Amino acid sequence: MQVVTPEEWDRVEAVEGVELGQLLAGESVSLQYFHIEPGADVPEHSHPHEQTGYVVDGTLTFVVDGEELVVGPGDAYDIPSEEPHAARNDGDAVVTGVELFTPPRRDPDWAE
Known part of the structure; x- marks a missing residue:
């Protein structure tokens, strides 16, 4: 078993106002943290x-295929592999x- 505390997170400002942290990577899944400031944008990308x-x-x-999808506290979402998507924080x-x-x-x- 592996445990990672917040002090050990690898945090990076991926784009202005968007902090991402790679928490753990296991054999079949990895876990990432995100912190997005008001007004910040995650450009369209896919993976x-x-x-x-x-x-x-x-x-x-989120913006997917030109459609805006809003997610808030307690909401979960799934983005299929290779699907282009972008995100932005329009709130305060x-x-x-x-x-x-x-x-x-x-x-x-x-992370680079």
């Missing part, structure tokens, strides 16, 4: 990993949450 997430605080707007509060990636996302682009 070979299925991405499942849970919003703890704040409200996040920080958005925080966690995401699972399968297969594991061991070396995400944003």
Whole structure:
């Protein structure tokens, strides 16, 4: 068993106002933390990993195929692998949450 405390998280400002942290990567899944400031945007991207997430605080707007999908505290979501998606924080509060990636996302682009 592996345990990682918040002090050990690898946190990176992936784009302005968007902090991501790779928490753990197991054999078949990885866990990531996100912290998105008001007004921040995650540009459209895709990856070979299925991405499942849970919003703890704040409200996040995803854009998928031109459609806006709003998720808030307690909402969960799933983005299929290779599906282009973007996100933005249109609210006044920080958005925080966690995401699972399968297969594991061991070396995400944003970590460089």
